[in-house]
Structures are given as structure tokens and as C-alpha cells.
Amino acid sequence: MxxxxxxxxxxxxxxxxxxTIPLIVESYHHTLRASALPPVDEVEVRSWIGRPLQPVFEERYPGRGAELTATYRDWNLAHHDELIxxxxxxxxxxxxxxxxxxxxxxxxxxxxxxxxxxxxxxxxxxxxxxxxxxxxxxxxxxxxxxxxxxxxxxxxxxxxxxxxxxxxxxxxxxxxxxxxxxxxxxxxxxxxxxxxxxxxxxxxxxxxxxxxxxxxx
Structure with a gap:
């Protein structure tokens, strides 16, 4: 080494x-619930961490990247300081x-x-x-x-x-x-x-x- x-x-x-992992994971879960999308298990959600939001959403849900990113950011920022x-x-x-x-x-x-x-x-x-x-x-x-x-x-x-x-x-x-x-x-x-x-x-x-x-x- x-x-x-x-x-x-x-x-x-x-x-x-x-x-910030609990904040990020719950932000993703909230976004899917609020957007009437099926839930995704935490293992997959954690695999998204480290990449920019919109490309992740667009890859998983084509055509909805911008919409889902906006929903995520609204919830994430509203709960940011309390969960970090x-x-x-x-x-x-x-x-x-x-x-x-x-x-x-x-x-x-x-x-x-x-x-x-x-x-x-x-x-x-x-x-x-x-x-x-x-x-x-x-x-x-x-x-x-x-x-x-x-x-x-x-x-x-x-x-x-x-x-x-x-x-x-x-x-x-x-x-x-x-x-x-x-x-x-x-x-x-x-x-x-x-x-x-x-x-x-x-x-x-x-x-x-x-x-x-x-x-x-």
C-alpha cells in the first residue's frame, strides 16, 4: 500500500x-412517495449517493429527472439542518x-x-x-x-x-x-x-x- x-x-x-446519509436516504424516499413512484430499497438508494441528483433520477425514471430533482431538493433543504x-x-x-x-x-x-x-x-x-x-x-x-x-x-x-x-x-x-x-x-x-x-x-x-x-x- x-x-x-x-x-x-x-x-x-x-x-x-x-x-448526511439519513437525510439523503429519506429525501429520496420522500421524493418517490410524493411522486407516486414505487418504493426503492435502501441498498439501491445508497448506491445513488455521490452522483448528481438529476442524472440519477433521469437514468432511473426517464423524462422525470428535473421534476424529481426539484421535489428532492425542496424536502432536503427544508429538513437539512435538523437531520445533518x-x-x-x-x-x-x-x-x-x-x-x-x-x-x-x-x-x-x-x-x-x-x-x-x-x-x-x-x-x-x-x-x-x-x-x-x-x-x-x-x-x-x-x-x-x-x-x-x-x-x-x-x-x-x-x-x-x-x-x-x-x-x-x-x-x-x-x-x-x-x-x-x-x-x-x-x-x-x-x-x-x-x-x-x-x-x-x-x-x-x-x-x-x-x-x-x-x-x-
């Missing part, structure tokens, strides 16, 4: 920096990274404004040097474009970056961008699936993530 330490750490947001939860230890980790001179960014498939709101709710906004949402690029994870855009904004080579995420698209995007990849198991993806993609590291809690990002010695 390669040492994934890098001077730039880019994070996914949902399921990585913040526990901090990941234990994450504020302390980001503070430690910044203190050590590591530059920190967020690359998400959500709209920039929604990620900004989420960062404020979990009190992480002050640590972020760059934020890339779905607004910034036309291609999205697992395409490397959003990650490469973040590296460009920071004026660093992608090889100097590590991307931390909880979904298969996060690992795939990092590999395609030429970045180190760290998969976390407290979000949407299962450990078995994430490990099968051979990330540079697989971690199960923030303490373990800190040891990988800031190795001693």
Missing part, C-alpha cells in the same frame, strides 16, 4: 465530512491538518450553496481552502474533472493530493485524477465494495484517518 500522506487533502462532503449530524472528531482533525500546514478542500457532487450550508451546520467552513460543487464542472464523479479542478484552483499537481470519500465513485475519481485515495466506512459505501476498488487506505473512524493523513515521524 502506498503512503497516502499528501500536502493537500480533498474531502467528499456527504457521508465523509458530515453524516457531525462526524465525531472531524472538526478536530481538520483543525489539526490546518495547523500542520496541510491545505484542505471539499469536492462534492452537490450544489455549491448546499455544501456551504452543510459546512456551516457542522462548523467546518473555516478550515476549507477550496470548495468544488457540481456547479464548477460539467463532468462529475467518477469522472476526475471536479478533483482536477480543485487541484488547479490550488495550483498543485494532482499527485500532491489525496481524496477522502465514502463511495465507490470517490475512489474511482481519485484514481482517474492521479491522486491518492482514502475510503471511509462510515458513509454510503460498504467496506467490502470499497476495499475491492483498492484505495490506498481504508479507514473505519476519524482516529484511524488521522493516523493515515498525519503519520508520525
Amino acid at each position: 502506498l503512503n497516502p500522506f499528501r500536502p493537500v487533502v480533498l474531502f467528499d462532503f456527504d457521508g465523509t465530512l458530515a453524516d 449530524v457531525r462526524v465525531d472528531g472531524m472538526p478536530q482533525l481538520l483543525k489539526q491538518l490546518v495547523h500542520k500546514g496541510v491545505r484542505v478542500g471539499v469536492v462534492s457532487s452537490k450544489r455549491r450553496s448546499t455544501v456551504e450550508q452543510g459546512l456551516r451546520v457542522v462548523a467546518l467552513a473555516e478550515y476549507i481552502d477550496v470548495l468544488v460543487g457540481m456547479d464548477e464542472t460539467t463532468a462529475h464523479k467518477p469522472d476526475p474533472a471536479p478533483l482536477l479542478f480543485a487541484a488547479e484552483v490550488l495550483a498543485v499537481d494532482p499527485s500532491q493530493c489525496v481524496y477522502v470519500g465514502d463511495a465507490d465513485v470517490d475512489v474511482l475519481a481519485a484514481k482517474a485524477a492521479g491522486m491518492a485515495s482514502i475510503a471511509v466506512t462510515w458513509g454510503a459505501g460498504t467496506a467490502d465494495v470499497l476495499q475491492s476498488l483498492e484505495p490506498d487506505a481504508l479507514v473505519r473512524d476519524v482516529t484511524e484517518l488521522e493516523r493515515v493523513l498525519l503519520p508520525s515521524g
Whole structure:
């Protein structure tokens, strides 16, 4: 396994920096109920996480992508602040990274404004040097474009970056961008699936993530 330490750490947001998985799953379930569509089991819903909303809906329900996206966003934003939860230890980790001179960014498939709101709710906004949402690029994870855009904004080579995420698209995007990849198991993806993609590291809690990002010695 390669040492994934890098001077730039880019994070996914949902399921990585913040526990938004219950919010996302219930937003999808509400959207299907409100739109008179058959229910979908949670395993499939979780497989949608990490990709932009409209392409997911359009692929599953052709011709209804825009409508379903609007329904989802209305409910999600109305319940956002009450259902989003901090990941234990994450504020302390980001503070430690910044203190050590590591530059920190967020690359998400959500709209920039929604990620900004989420960062404020979990009190992480002050640590972020760059934020890339779905607004910034036309291609999205697992395409490397959003990650490469973040590296460009920071004026660093992608090889100097590590991307931390909880979904298969996060690992795939990092590999395609030429970045180190760290998969976390407290979000949407299962450990078995994430490990099968051979990330540079697989971690199960923030303490373990800190040891990988800031190795001693």
C-alpha cells in the first residue's frame, strides 16, 4: 500500500465530512412517495449517493429527472439542518491538518450553496481552502474533472493530493485524477465494495484517518 500522506487533502462532503446519509436516504424516499413512484430499497438508494441528483433520477425514471430533482431538493433543504449530524472528531482533525500546514478542500457532487450550508451546520467552513460543487464542472464523479479542478484552483499537481470519500465513485475519481485515495466506512459505501476498488487506505473512524493523513515521524 502506498503512503497516502499528501500536502493537500480533498474531502467528499456527504457521508465523509458530515453524516448526511439519513437525510439523503429519506429525501429520496420522500421524493418517490410524493411522486407516486414505487418504493426503492435502501441498498439501491445508497448506491445513488455521490452522483448528481438529476442524472440519477433521469437514468432511473426517464423524462422525470428535473421534476424529481426539484421535489428532492425542496424536502432536503427544508429538513437539512435538523437531520445533518457531525462526524465525531472531524472538526478536530481538520483543525489539526490546518495547523500542520496541510491545505484542505471539499469536492462534492452537490450544489455549491448546499455544501456551504452543510459546512456551516457542522462548523467546518473555516478550515476549507477550496470548495468544488457540481456547479464548477460539467463532468462529475467518477469522472476526475471536479478533483482536477480543485487541484488547479490550488495550483498543485494532482499527485500532491489525496481524496477522502465514502463511495465507490470517490475512489474511482481519485484514481482517474492521479491522486491518492482514502475510503471511509462510515458513509454510503460498504467496506467490502470499497476495499475491492483498492484505495490506498481504508479507514473505519476519524482516529484511524488521522493516523493515515498525519503519520508520525
